[in-house]
Amino acid sequence: MSTIIIAFNNTDIAFNISPKPSMEAVPCSQLYYTVCLLSLHNHHHNFLFNQFHKRMISLRVPAPSSFNLQRLNSQALERRWRLGRDCFLSFSPSCVENRIGLGVRSTKSEMAPFTAAEEETLPEGLQPELMPKHVAVIMDGNGRWAKNQGLQPWDGHRAGVEALREIVELCGKWGIQVLTVFAFSTDNWIRPKIEIDFLLSLFERTLKSELETLAKNNVRISIIGDSSKLPKSLLEVINEVEEVTKNNTRLQLIVAVGYSGKYDVLQACRGIAQRVKDGEIDVEEIDEGLIEQELETNVTEFPYPDLLIRTSGELRVSNFLLWQLAYTELFFAQELWPDFGRNGFVEALMSFQQRQRRFGGRKS
Template sequence: MLRRITNLFNRKEMADENMLLQSVDRNRIPKHIAIIMDGNGRWARRRGMPRSLGHRAGAETLRNVVKLCSELGVQYLTCYAFSTENWKRPQDEVSFLMDLLVEYLEKEIEELHNNNVRINAIGRLDELPSQAQQALARAFHKTGNNTGLTLNLALNYGGRREITDAVIEIVNRVNKGEIKCEEINDVLIGQSLYTAGMPDPELLIRPSGDCRISNFLLWQLAYTEFWLSDVMWPDFQRQHLLEAIVGFQQRERRFGGLIKK
Protein backbone atom coordinates (compact mmCIF):
# COMPACT_ATOMS: atom_id res chain seq x y z
CA MET A 1 0.00 0.00 0.00
CA LEU A 2 2.81 2.38 0.95
CA ARG A 3 4.63 1.59 -2.30
CA ARG A 4 1.46 2.32 -4.28
CA ILE A 5 1.00 5.71 -2.55
CA THR A 6 4.67 6.55 -3.17
CA ASN A 7 4.37 5.65 -6.85
CA LEU A 8 1.25 7.80 -7.19
CA PHE A 9 3.05 10.71 -5.53
CA ASN A 10 6.07 10.33 -7.82
CA ARG A 11 3.86 10.22 -10.91
CA LYS A 12 2.04 13.39 -9.81
CA GLU A 13 5.36 15.13 -9.15
CA MET A 14 6.59 14.18 -12.62
CA ALA A 15 3.32 15.37 -14.17
CA ASP A 16 3.64 18.71 -12.36
CA GLU A 17 7.24 19.04 -13.54
CA ASN A 18 6.32 18.23 -17.14
CA MET A 19 3.50 20.78 -17.06
CA LEU A 20 5.87 23.44 -15.74
CA LEU A 21 8.47 22.56 -18.36
CA GLN A 22 5.87 23.17 -21.04
CA SER A 23 5.09 26.56 -19.47
CA VAL A 24 8.70 27.75 -19.51
CA ASP A 25 9.57 30.15 -22.33
CA ARG A 26 12.99 28.91 -23.44
CA ASN A 27 13.68 32.28 -25.03
CA ARG A 28 13.33 34.12 -21.70
CA ILE A 29 15.39 31.98 -19.35
CA PRO A 30 17.13 34.24 -16.80
CA LYS A 31 20.81 34.50 -17.66
CA HIS A 32 21.84 34.63 -14.01
CA ILE A 33 20.06 32.98 -11.07
CA ALA A 34 21.20 33.48 -7.48
CA ILE A 35 20.17 31.15 -4.65
CA ILE A 36 20.46 31.48 -0.89
CA MET A 37 20.66 27.81 0.07
CA ASP A 38 18.96 28.08 3.45
CA GLY A 39 17.18 25.74 5.83
CA ASN A 40 19.51 22.73 6.01
CA GLY A 41 19.87 22.82 9.78
CA ARG A 42 16.17 23.34 10.47
CA TRP A 43 15.30 20.56 8.00
CA ALA A 44 17.51 18.14 9.92
CA ARG A 45 16.36 19.29 13.37
CA ARG A 46 12.69 18.76 12.50
CA ARG A 47 13.56 15.16 11.64
CA GLY A 48 15.61 14.56 14.77
CA MET A 49 18.81 14.39 12.71
CA PRO A 50 22.18 16.10 13.22
CA ARG A 51 22.65 19.31 11.25
CA SER A 52 25.38 17.65 9.21
CA LEU A 53 22.82 15.40 7.52
CA GLY A 54 20.84 18.48 6.55
CA HIS A 55 23.91 19.97 4.90
CA ARG A 56 24.57 16.70 3.07
CA ALA A 57 20.97 16.62 1.83
CA GLY A 58 21.39 20.23 0.71
CA ALA A 59 24.43 19.25 -1.37
CA GLU A 60 22.29 16.69 -3.21
CA THR A 61 19.69 19.39 -3.89
CA LEU A 62 22.43 21.58 -5.36
CA ARG A 63 23.43 18.75 -7.66
CA ASN A 64 19.88 18.50 -9.06
CA VAL A 65 19.48 22.26 -9.41
CA VAL A 66 22.78 22.62 -11.26
CA LYS A 67 21.74 19.87 -13.65
CA LEU A 68 18.40 21.52 -14.45
CA CYS A 69 19.96 24.98 -14.86
CA SER A 70 22.42 23.48 -17.31
CA GLU A 71 19.60 21.79 -19.23
CA LEU A 72 17.62 25.04 -19.44
CA GLY A 73 20.55 27.12 -20.66
CA VAL A 74 21.05 29.31 -17.59
CA GLN A 75 24.43 31.02 -17.99
CA TYR A 76 25.29 31.74 -14.34
CA LEU A 77 24.13 30.14 -11.10
CA THR A 78 25.46 31.82 -7.97
CA CYS A 79 24.86 29.85 -4.77
CA TYR A 80 25.45 31.19 -1.27
CA ALA A 81 27.38 28.31 0.24
CA PHE A 82 29.30 29.84 3.18
CA SER A 83 29.13 33.41 4.44
CA THR A 84 31.67 35.48 6.33
CA GLU A 85 29.34 35.17 9.33
CA ASN A 86 29.23 31.36 9.18
CA TRP A 87 32.62 31.16 10.88
CA LYS A 88 30.73 31.94 14.10
CA ARG A 89 29.08 28.52 14.01
CA PRO A 90 30.43 25.64 16.16
CA GLN A 91 33.86 24.51 14.98
CA ASP A 92 32.72 20.96 14.24
CA GLU A 93 29.99 22.26 11.91
CA VAL A 94 32.40 24.61 10.13
CA SER A 95 34.88 21.76 9.67
CA PHE A 96 32.13 19.53 8.31
CA LEU A 97 31.04 22.19 5.81
CA MET A 98 34.61 22.64 4.56
CA ASP A 99 35.03 18.86 4.23
CA LEU A 100 31.68 18.66 2.44
CA LEU A 101 32.84 21.29 -0.04
CA VAL A 102 35.95 19.26 -0.85
CA GLU A 103 33.88 16.07 -1.11
CA TYR A 104 31.33 17.73 -3.39
CA LEU A 105 33.98 19.07 -5.74
CA GLU A 106 35.85 15.78 -5.94
CA LYS A 107 32.70 13.69 -6.35
CA GLU A 108 30.92 15.89 -8.88
CA ILE A 109 33.77 17.35 -10.91
CA GLU A 110 33.78 14.75 -13.70
CA GLU A 111 30.03 14.95 -14.28
CA LEU A 112 30.12 18.74 -14.15
CA HIS A 113 33.01 18.81 -16.60
CA ASN A 114 31.29 16.35 -18.95
CA ASN A 115 28.22 18.63 -18.93
CA ASN A 116 30.33 21.66 -19.89
CA VAL A 117 29.84 23.35 -16.49
CA ARG A 118 32.52 25.80 -15.37
CA ILE A 119 33.29 26.08 -11.65
CA ASN A 120 33.96 29.53 -10.21
CA ALA A 121 33.93 30.95 -6.69
CA ILE A 122 33.57 34.40 -5.15
CA GLY A 123 34.61 35.59 -1.71
CA ARG A 124 37.86 35.76 0.22
CA LEU A 125 39.01 32.32 -0.88
CA ASP A 126 42.51 32.77 0.56
CA GLU A 127 41.00 32.53 4.06
CA LEU A 128 39.53 29.06 3.43
CA PRO A 129 41.33 25.93 4.72
CA SER A 130 44.15 24.77 2.44
CA GLN A 131 42.34 21.58 1.41
CA ALA A 132 39.32 23.59 0.27
CA GLN A 133 41.56 26.01 -1.65
CA GLN A 134 43.33 23.11 -3.35
CA ALA A 135 40.05 21.42 -4.30
CA LEU A 136 38.77 24.67 -5.77
CA ALA A 137 42.01 25.18 -7.71
CA ARG A 138 41.69 21.71 -9.22
CA ALA A 139 38.07 22.41 -10.17
CA PHE A 140 38.97 25.76 -11.74
CA HIS A 141 41.74 24.13 -13.78
CA LYS A 142 39.60 21.17 -14.86
CA THR A 143 36.58 23.21 -15.97
CA GLY A 144 38.15 26.56 -16.85
CA ASN A 145 37.64 26.21 -20.60
CA ASN A 146 34.04 25.01 -20.40
CA THR A 147 31.46 27.23 -22.07
CA GLY A 148 28.17 26.13 -20.51
CA LEU A 149 26.70 27.03 -17.13
CA THR A 150 29.04 28.82 -14.71
CA LEU A 151 28.46 27.47 -11.20
CA ASN A 152 29.48 30.36 -8.98
CA LEU A 153 30.02 29.28 -5.36
CA ALA A 154 29.91 32.11 -2.82
CA LEU A 155 32.42 30.99 -0.17
CA ASN A 156 33.61 33.07 2.77
CA TYR A 157 31.47 35.67 1.08
CA GLY A 158 29.89 38.83 2.48
CA GLY A 159 28.24 41.57 0.46
CA ARG A 160 29.57 44.39 2.64
CA ARG A 161 33.07 42.94 2.55
CA GLU A 162 32.85 42.66 -1.24
CA ILE A 163 31.96 46.35 -1.56
CA THR A 164 34.71 47.27 0.93
CA ASP A 165 37.25 45.32 -1.12
CA ALA A 166 36.04 47.08 -4.29
CA VAL A 167 36.46 50.49 -2.64
CA ILE A 168 39.99 49.59 -1.51
CA GLU A 169 40.89 48.47 -5.04
CA ILE A 170 39.55 51.69 -6.55
CA VAL A 171 41.34 53.86 -3.98
CA ASN A 172 44.59 52.05 -4.73
CA ARG A 173 44.13 52.68 -8.45
CA VAL A 174 43.47 56.37 -7.79
CA ASN A 175 46.60 56.60 -5.64
CA LYS A 176 48.64 54.99 -8.43
CA GLY A 177 47.28 57.50 -10.91
CA GLU A 178 45.55 54.84 -13.00
CA ILE A 179 42.17 56.56 -12.69
CA LYS A 180 40.83 59.90 -11.49
CA CYS A 181 38.19 60.36 -8.80
CA GLU A 182 35.76 61.87 -11.32
CA GLU A 183 35.99 58.66 -13.36
CA ILE A 184 34.47 56.60 -10.57
CA ASN A 185 30.94 55.48 -11.48
CA ASP A 186 28.64 52.50 -11.09
CA VAL A 187 30.28 50.71 -14.04
CA LEU A 188 33.73 50.96 -12.47
CA ILE A 189 32.42 49.78 -9.12
CA GLY A 190 30.76 46.80 -10.82
CA GLN A 191 34.04 45.96 -12.53
CA SER A 192 35.78 45.97 -9.13
CA LEU A 193 33.41 43.47 -7.47
CA TYR A 194 34.01 39.74 -7.15
CA THR A 195 31.41 39.24 -9.90
CA ALA A 196 33.22 41.42 -12.47
CA GLY A 197 32.36 40.31 -15.99
CA MET A 198 29.10 38.64 -14.98
CA PRO A 199 25.60 40.02 -15.52
CA ASP A 200 23.68 40.93 -12.38
CA PRO A 201 21.28 38.20 -11.21
CA GLU A 202 17.85 38.50 -12.78
CA LEU A 203 16.27 36.09 -10.29
CA LEU A 204 17.01 35.49 -6.59
CA ILE A 205 15.59 32.35 -5.00
CA ARG A 206 15.37 32.10 -1.22
CA PRO A 207 13.83 28.96 0.30
CA SER A 208 13.19 28.26 4.01
CA GLY A 209 10.62 31.01 4.69
CA ASP A 210 13.03 33.83 5.57
CA CYS A 211 12.56 37.21 3.87
CA ARG A 212 16.01 38.80 3.92
CA ILE A 213 19.07 38.79 1.68
CA SER A 214 21.56 38.02 4.48
CA ASN A 215 24.45 40.16 3.22
CA PHE A 216 24.34 38.48 -0.20
CA LEU A 217 25.17 40.35 -3.44
CA LEU A 218 24.12 43.70 -1.98
CA TRP A 219 25.18 45.71 -5.03
CA GLN A 220 24.15 43.19 -7.68
CA LEU A 221 20.57 42.64 -6.46
CA ALA A 222 19.46 46.23 -7.11
CA TYR A 223 16.87 45.21 -9.74
CA THR A 224 16.70 41.46 -9.20
CA GLU A 225 13.33 39.72 -9.01
CA PHE A 226 12.85 37.79 -5.75
CA TRP A 227 11.14 34.40 -5.44
CA LEU A 228 10.57 33.31 -1.84
CA SER A 229 9.40 29.90 -0.63
CA ASP A 230 8.73 28.16 2.69
CA VAL A 231 10.33 24.98 1.32
CA MET A 232 13.57 24.07 3.09
CA TRP A 233 16.56 23.81 0.78
CA PRO A 234 16.94 19.99 1.11
CA ASP A 235 13.30 19.66 -0.04
CA PHE A 236 13.78 22.04 -2.97
CA GLN A 237 12.95 20.08 -6.12
CA ARG A 238 13.24 20.64 -9.85
CA GLN A 239 9.60 21.71 -9.95
CA HIS A 240 10.30 24.49 -7.42
CA LEU A 241 13.02 25.90 -9.65
CA LEU A 242 10.65 25.70 -12.62
CA GLU A 243 7.94 27.49 -10.60
CA ALA A 244 10.42 30.26 -9.82
CA ILE A 245 11.38 30.65 -13.49
CA VAL A 246 7.76 30.63 -14.68
CA GLY A 247 6.92 33.22 -12.01
CA PHE A 248 9.87 35.34 -13.12
CA GLN A 249 8.70 35.20 -16.74
CA GLN A 250 5.25 36.43 -15.77
CA ARG A 251 6.59 39.64 -14.19
CA GLU A 252 7.11 43.02 -15.83
CA ARG A 253 10.64 44.26 -15.22
CA ARG A 254 10.51 48.06 -15.32
CA PHE A 255 13.88 49.03 -13.74
CA GLY A 256 12.26 52.15 -12.28
CA GLY A 257 10.58 53.14 -15.54
CA LEU A 258 7.25 52.35 -17.18
CA ILE A 259 6.29 49.65 -19.64
CA LYS A 260 5.29 51.07 -23.01
CA LYS A 261 1.83 49.92 -24.04
Protein backbone atom coordinates in the same frame (compact mmCIF):
# COMPACT_ATOMS: atom_id res chain seq x y z
CA MET B 1 21.61 -12.83 1.29
CA SER B 2 21.68 -9.43 -0.42
CA THR B 3 24.26 -6.67 -0.55
CA ILE B 4 23.66 -3.18 0.77
CA ILE B 5 25.77 -0.04 0.69
CA ILE B 6 25.43 2.40 3.54
CA ALA B 7 26.75 5.82 2.53
CA PHE B 8 27.81 8.55 4.88
CA ASN B 9 30.14 11.50 4.34
CA ASN B 10 30.90 10.54 0.73
CA THR B 11 32.22 7.16 1.94
CA ASP B 12 30.57 3.83 1.25
CA ILE B 13 30.63 0.72 3.40
CA ALA B 14 29.33 -2.44 1.78
CA PHE B 15 27.47 -4.99 3.87
CA ASN B 16 25.50 -8.15 3.38
CA ILE B 17 22.07 -8.33 4.90
CA SER B 18 20.27 -11.49 5.90
CA PRO B 19 17.31 -12.38 8.15
CA LYS B 20 19.50 -15.11 9.66
CA PRO B 21 23.05 -14.84 10.98
CA SER B 22 25.78 -16.56 9.00
CA MET B 23 29.32 -17.54 9.93
CA GLU B 24 30.68 -14.15 8.93
CA ALA B 25 27.66 -12.09 9.97
CA VAL B 26 27.54 -10.14 13.20
CA PRO B 27 24.63 -8.53 15.08
CA CYS B 28 23.90 -4.92 14.20
CA SER B 29 25.13 -3.61 17.54
CA GLN B 30 28.49 -5.38 17.21
CA LEU B 31 28.90 -4.14 13.65
CA TYR B 32 28.22 -0.59 14.78
CA TYR B 33 31.02 -0.75 17.31
CA THR B 34 33.31 -2.43 14.78
CA VAL B 35 32.73 0.38 12.29
CA CYS B 36 33.32 2.95 15.01
CA LEU B 37 36.68 1.37 15.80
CA LEU B 38 37.59 1.40 12.12
CA SER B 39 36.52 5.03 11.77
CA LEU B 40 37.89 6.71 14.87
CA HIS B 41 39.85 9.06 12.61
CA ASN B 42 36.56 10.67 11.60
CA HIS B 43 33.98 11.34 14.30
CA HIS B 44 31.42 12.39 11.67
CA HIS B 45 31.42 8.85 10.30
CA ASN B 46 30.85 7.46 13.77
CA PHE B 47 28.01 9.82 14.49
CA LEU B 48 26.19 9.30 11.22
CA PHE B 49 26.45 5.53 11.47
CA ASN B 50 25.17 5.80 15.03
CA GLN B 51 22.13 7.71 13.77
CA PHE B 52 21.52 5.07 11.11
CA HIS B 53 21.89 2.31 13.70
CA LYS B 54 19.32 3.96 15.97
CA ARG B 55 16.81 4.19 13.14
CA MET B 56 17.60 0.68 12.00
CA ILE B 57 16.93 -1.07 15.31
CA SER B 58 13.75 0.92 15.84
CA LEU B 59 12.15 -0.47 12.67
CA ARG B 60 10.58 -3.92 12.77
CA VAL B 61 9.50 -4.15 9.14
CA PRO B 62 10.99 -7.26 7.45
CA ALA B 63 13.78 -6.59 4.99
CA PRO B 64 13.03 -7.20 1.28
CA SER B 65 14.37 -10.29 -0.41
CA SER B 66 16.58 -8.49 -2.93
CA PHE B 67 18.36 -5.19 -3.33
CA ASN B 68 20.16 -3.50 -6.20
CA LEU B 69 23.68 -2.38 -5.38
CA GLN B 70 23.85 1.41 -5.37
CA ARG B 71 24.92 4.41 -3.35
CA LEU B 72 22.30 5.75 -0.97
CA ASN B 73 22.33 8.47 1.63
CA SER B 74 20.84 7.71 5.01
CA GLN B 75 17.46 9.30 4.23
CA ALA B 76 17.06 7.35 0.99
CA LEU B 77 18.20 4.22 2.77
CA GLU B 78 15.56 4.65 5.44
CA ARG B 79 12.87 5.19 2.82
CA ARG B 80 13.81 2.26 0.58
CA TRP B 81 15.22 -0.33 2.95
CA ARG B 82 13.33 -1.17 6.12
CA LEU B 83 15.51 -3.18 8.49
CA GLY B 84 14.04 -5.26 11.30
CA ARG B 85 15.59 -5.76 14.71
CA ASP B 86 16.33 -9.38 13.83
CA CYS B 87 18.45 -8.56 10.75
CA PHE B 88 22.18 -9.21 10.71
CA LEU B 89 24.78 -7.34 8.70
CA SER B 90 28.19 -8.41 7.47
CA PHE B 91 30.83 -7.24 5.02
CA SER B 92 30.37 -8.57 1.52
CA PRO B 93 33.56 -10.14 0.11
CA SER B 94 32.47 -9.34 -3.44
CA CYS B 95 32.08 -5.68 -2.56
CA VAL B 96 35.31 -5.45 -0.64
CA GLU B 97 37.21 -5.96 -3.88
CA ASN B 98 38.92 -2.77 -5.07
CA ARG B 99 37.98 -0.96 -1.88
CA ILE B 100 40.25 0.47 0.75
CA GLY B 101 40.28 -1.58 3.94
CA LEU B 102 37.23 -3.47 5.09
CA GLY B 103 34.81 -2.54 2.37
CA VAL B 104 35.37 1.20 2.56
CA ARG B 105 35.93 3.41 -0.46
CA SER B 106 35.36 6.95 -1.64
CA THR B 107 32.43 7.44 -3.98
CA LYS B 108 31.46 9.86 -6.71
CA SER B 109 27.90 10.77 -7.61
CA GLU B 110 27.33 11.66 -11.23
CA MET B 111 24.88 13.81 -13.08
CA ALA B 112 23.60 12.44 -16.34
CA PRO B 113 25.31 14.11 -19.31
CA PHE B 114 23.29 16.92 -20.86
CA THR B 115 22.01 16.29 -24.36
CA ALA B 116 20.71 18.71 -26.96
CA ALA B 117 17.23 17.23 -26.68
CA GLU B 118 17.18 17.61 -22.91
CA GLU B 119 18.36 21.20 -23.19
CA GLU B 120 15.34 22.06 -25.33
CA THR B 121 12.82 20.35 -23.06
CA LEU B 122 11.16 22.76 -20.65
CA PRO B 123 8.27 22.01 -18.28
CA GLU B 124 4.87 23.00 -19.62
CA GLY B 125 4.22 26.70 -19.15
CA LEU B 126 7.84 27.85 -19.22
CA GLN B 127 8.89 29.89 -22.25
CA PRO B 128 12.53 29.61 -23.37
CA GLU B 129 12.72 33.25 -24.46
CA LEU B 130 11.74 34.37 -20.94
CA MET B 131 14.21 32.21 -19.03
CA PRO B 132 16.58 34.15 -16.75
CA LYS B 133 20.22 34.25 -17.78
CA HIS B 134 21.45 34.38 -14.18
CA VAL B 135 19.77 32.77 -11.16
CA ALA B 136 21.06 33.29 -7.62
CA VAL B 137 20.02 31.08 -4.72
CA ILE B 138 20.26 31.46 -0.95
CA MET B 139 20.17 27.79 0.01
CA ASP B 140 18.57 28.22 3.42
CA GLY B 141 17.12 25.63 5.77
CA ASN B 142 19.55 22.70 5.85
CA GLY B 143 19.85 22.82 9.63
CA ARG B 144 16.11 23.11 10.22
CA TRP B 145 15.49 20.29 7.76
CA ALA B 146 17.89 18.06 9.70
CA LYS B 147 16.29 19.02 13.01
CA ASN B 148 12.83 18.20 11.65
CA GLN B 149 14.16 14.79 10.62
CA GLY B 150 15.69 14.15 14.04
CA LEU B 151 19.18 14.42 12.54
CA GLN B 152 22.25 16.58 13.06
CA PRO B 153 23.13 19.75 11.09
CA TRP B 154 25.70 17.98 8.90
CA ASP B 155 23.02 15.53 7.73
CA GLY B 156 21.13 18.56 6.44
CA HIS B 157 24.18 19.90 4.65
CA ARG B 158 24.69 16.59 2.87
CA ALA B 159 21.04 16.63 1.80
CA GLY B 160 21.60 20.21 0.65
CA VAL B 161 24.39 19.08 -1.67
CA GLU B 162 22.03 16.58 -3.29
CA ALA B 163 19.45 19.35 -3.75
CA LEU B 164 22.06 21.60 -5.38
CA ARG B 165 23.14 18.82 -7.72
CA GLU B 166 19.57 18.61 -9.05
CA ILE B 167 19.28 22.37 -9.60
CA VAL B 168 22.64 22.51 -11.39
CA GLU B 169 21.49 19.76 -13.71
CA LEU B 170 18.20 21.54 -14.44
CA CYS B 171 19.97 24.84 -15.16
CA GLY B 172 22.20 23.09 -17.67
CA LYS B 173 19.25 21.47 -19.40
CA TRP B 174 17.01 24.53 -19.45
CA GLY B 175 19.48 27.05 -20.85
CA ILE B 176 20.21 29.10 -17.72
CA GLN B 177 23.71 30.47 -18.20
CA VAL B 178 24.79 31.39 -14.65
CA LEU B 179 23.83 29.91 -11.28
CA THR B 180 25.21 31.61 -8.17
CA VAL B 181 24.67 29.91 -4.81
CA PHE B 182 25.33 31.22 -1.30
CA ALA B 183 27.12 28.28 0.30
CA PHE B 184 28.86 29.88 3.28
CA SER B 185 28.69 33.46 4.54
CA THR B 186 31.19 35.33 6.68
CA ASP B 187 28.57 35.23 9.46
CA ASN B 188 28.71 31.42 9.41
CA TRP B 189 32.19 31.47 10.98
CA ILE B 190 30.53 31.87 14.40
CA ARG B 191 28.89 28.44 14.12
CA PRO B 192 30.28 25.51 16.15
CA LYS B 193 33.71 24.45 14.92
CA ILE B 194 32.58 20.87 14.36
CA GLU B 195 29.91 22.08 11.92
CA ILE B 196 32.27 24.47 10.13
CA ASP B 197 34.89 21.74 9.74
CA PHE B 198 32.28 19.40 8.30
CA LEU B 199 30.94 22.03 5.90
CA LEU B 200 34.37 22.85 4.51
CA SER B 201 35.30 19.18 4.31
CA LEU B 202 32.04 18.42 2.52
CA PHE B 203 32.66 21.27 0.08
CA GLU B 204 36.18 20.02 -0.65
CA ARG B 205 35.09 16.42 -1.18
CA THR B 206 32.15 17.47 -3.33
CA LEU B 207 34.38 19.56 -5.60
CA LYS B 208 36.74 16.61 -5.99
CA SER B 209 34.04 14.05 -6.65
CA GLU B 210 32.00 16.22 -9.04
CA LEU B 211 34.86 17.71 -11.05
CA GLU B 212 34.96 15.07 -13.78
CA THR B 213 31.19 15.08 -14.26
CA LEU B 214 30.90 18.87 -14.26
CA ALA B 215 33.73 19.14 -16.77
CA LYS B 216 32.05 16.51 -18.96
CA ASN B 217 28.82 18.50 -18.83
CA ASN B 218 30.64 21.70 -19.87
CA VAL B 219 30.05 23.46 -16.52
CA ARG B 220 32.45 26.17 -15.42
CA ILE B 221 33.08 26.53 -11.67
CA SER B 222 33.98 29.85 -10.04
CA ILE B 223 34.43 30.39 -6.31
CA ILE B 224 33.99 33.88 -4.82
CA GLY B 225 34.43 35.20 -1.28
CA ASP B 226 37.15 35.81 1.27
CA SER B 227 39.44 32.79 1.06
CA SER B 228 41.84 33.86 3.82
CA LYS B 229 40.35 31.47 6.40
CA LEU B 230 39.87 28.48 4.12
CA PRO B 231 42.06 25.38 4.63
CA LYS B 232 45.05 25.03 2.34
CA SER B 233 43.80 21.72 0.97
CA LEU B 234 40.49 23.32 -0.01
CA LEU B 235 42.24 26.24 -1.70
CA GLU B 236 44.28 23.79 -3.76
CA VAL B 237 41.14 21.98 -4.87
CA ILE B 238 39.44 25.29 -5.72
CA ASN B 239 42.39 26.34 -7.88
CA GLU B 240 42.36 22.99 -9.68
CA VAL B 241 38.61 23.04 -10.31
CA GLU B 242 38.63 26.60 -11.62
CA GLU B 243 41.58 25.88 -13.89
CA VAL B 244 40.15 22.65 -15.31
CA THR B 245 36.72 24.16 -16.04
CA LYS B 246 37.69 27.72 -17.03
CA ASN B 247 36.87 27.24 -20.73
CA ASN B 248 33.50 25.51 -20.23
CA THR B 249 30.53 27.41 -21.61
CA ARG B 250 27.20 25.63 -21.05
CA LEU B 251 26.66 26.78 -17.46
CA GLN B 252 28.73 28.81 -15.01
CA LEU B 253 28.27 27.74 -11.39
CA ILE B 254 29.45 30.45 -8.99
CA VAL B 255 29.77 29.30 -5.39
CA ALA B 256 30.00 32.01 -2.72
CA VAL B 257 32.12 30.77 0.20
CA GLY B 258 33.15 33.08 3.02
CA TYR B 259 31.17 35.74 1.16
CA SER B 260 29.71 39.04 2.38
CA GLY B 261 27.94 41.55 0.17
CA LYS B 262 29.20 44.41 2.33
CA TYR B 263 32.77 43.15 2.19
CA ASP B 264 32.48 42.71 -1.57
CA VAL B 265 31.71 46.43 -1.98
CA LEU B 266 34.35 47.34 0.60
CA GLN B 267 37.14 45.42 -1.12
CA ALA B 268 36.09 46.96 -4.45
CA CYS B 269 36.39 50.45 -2.95
CA ARG B 270 39.79 49.61 -1.50
CA GLY B 271 40.97 48.34 -4.86
CA ILE B 272 39.84 51.51 -6.61
CA ALA B 273 41.37 53.71 -3.90
CA GLN B 274 44.69 51.94 -4.36
CA ARG B 275 44.54 52.49 -8.11
CA VAL B 276 43.89 56.21 -7.52
CA LYS B 277 46.79 56.34 -5.08
CA ASP B 278 49.06 54.62 -7.61
CA GLY B 279 48.07 57.15 -10.27
CA GLU B 280 46.40 54.58 -12.52
CA ILE B 281 43.07 56.45 -12.54
CA ASP B 282 41.66 59.83 -11.50
CA VAL B 283 38.86 60.21 -8.99
CA GLU B 284 36.64 61.62 -11.74
CA GLU B 285 36.93 58.33 -13.62
CA ILE B 286 35.24 56.34 -10.87
CA ASP B 287 31.79 55.21 -12.00
CA GLU B 288 29.50 52.20 -11.63
CA GLY B 289 31.31 50.30 -14.34
CA LEU B 290 34.64 50.68 -12.57
CA ILE B 291 33.16 49.45 -9.30
CA GLU B 292 31.62 46.45 -11.06
CA GLN B 293 35.04 45.52 -12.41
CA GLU B 294 36.34 45.26 -8.84
CA LEU B 295 33.43 43.23 -7.43
CA GLU B 296 33.79 39.48 -6.89
CA THR B 297 31.19 38.82 -9.59
CA ASN B 298 33.58 40.10 -12.25
CA VAL B 299 34.17 36.38 -12.92
CA THR B 300 31.06 36.27 -15.10
CA GLU B 301 29.71 38.01 -18.18
CA PHE B 302 26.33 38.36 -16.44
CA PRO B 303 27.07 39.72 -12.93
CA TYR B 304 23.50 40.80 -12.20
CA PRO B 305 21.10 38.00 -11.22
CA ASP B 306 17.77 38.17 -13.00
CA LEU B 307 16.17 36.06 -10.28
CA LEU B 308 17.06 35.49 -6.63
CA ILE B 309 15.52 32.49 -4.88
CA ARG B 310 15.59 32.10 -1.12
CA THR B 311 14.23 28.98 0.52
CA SER B 312 12.91 28.32 4.06
CA GLY B 313 10.38 31.17 4.17
CA GLU B 314 12.81 33.85 5.35
CA LEU B 315 12.20 37.25 3.72
CA ARG B 316 15.64 38.85 3.53
CA VAL B 317 18.77 38.80 1.37
CA SER B 318 21.20 38.22 4.27
CA ASN B 319 24.15 40.26 3.00
CA PHE B 320 24.26 38.45 -0.35
CA LEU B 321 25.19 40.26 -3.60
CA LEU B 322 24.01 43.61 -2.25
CA TRP B 323 25.26 45.68 -5.20
CA GLN B 324 24.30 43.11 -7.80
CA LEU B 325 20.67 42.67 -6.67
CA ALA B 326 19.62 46.24 -7.54
CA TYR B 327 17.04 45.15 -10.15
CA THR B 328 16.79 41.45 -9.39
CA GLU B 329 13.39 39.78 -9.11
CA LEU B 330 12.96 38.07 -5.73
CA PHE B 331 11.24 34.76 -5.02
CA PHE B 332 10.82 33.45 -1.47
CA ALA B 333 9.96 29.77 -1.16
CA GLN B 334 8.50 28.21 1.96
CA GLU B 335 10.29 24.90 1.42
CA LEU B 336 13.55 24.21 3.21
CA TRP B 337 16.42 23.86 0.75
CA PRO B 338 16.67 20.03 0.74
CA ASP B 339 12.93 19.90 -0.09
CA PHE B 340 12.96 22.62 -2.78
CA GLY B 341 13.76 20.46 -5.79
CA ARG B 342 12.45 20.55 -9.33
CA ASN B 343 8.88 21.56 -8.47
CA GLY B 344 10.01 24.50 -6.37
CA PHE B 345 12.41 25.61 -9.10
CA VAL B 346 9.70 25.46 -11.75
CA GLU B 347 7.38 27.50 -9.53
CA ALA B 348 10.07 30.15 -9.07
CA LEU B 349 10.73 30.32 -12.82
CA MET B 350 7.02 30.53 -13.60
CA SER B 351 6.68 33.44 -11.18
CA PHE B 352 9.66 35.18 -12.79
CA GLN B 353 8.24 34.82 -16.29
CA GLN B 354 4.94 36.40 -15.25
CA ARG B 355 6.57 39.62 -14.09
CA GLN B 356 7.21 42.83 -16.02
CA ARG B 357 10.76 44.02 -15.47
CA ARG B 358 10.93 47.79 -15.87
CA PHE B 359 14.34 48.49 -14.29
CA GLY B 360 13.04 51.72 -12.78
CA GLY B 361 11.35 52.88 -15.97
CA ARG B 362 7.73 52.88 -17.10
CA LYS B 363 6.10 52.14 -20.41
CA SER B 364 4.29 55.13 -21.95
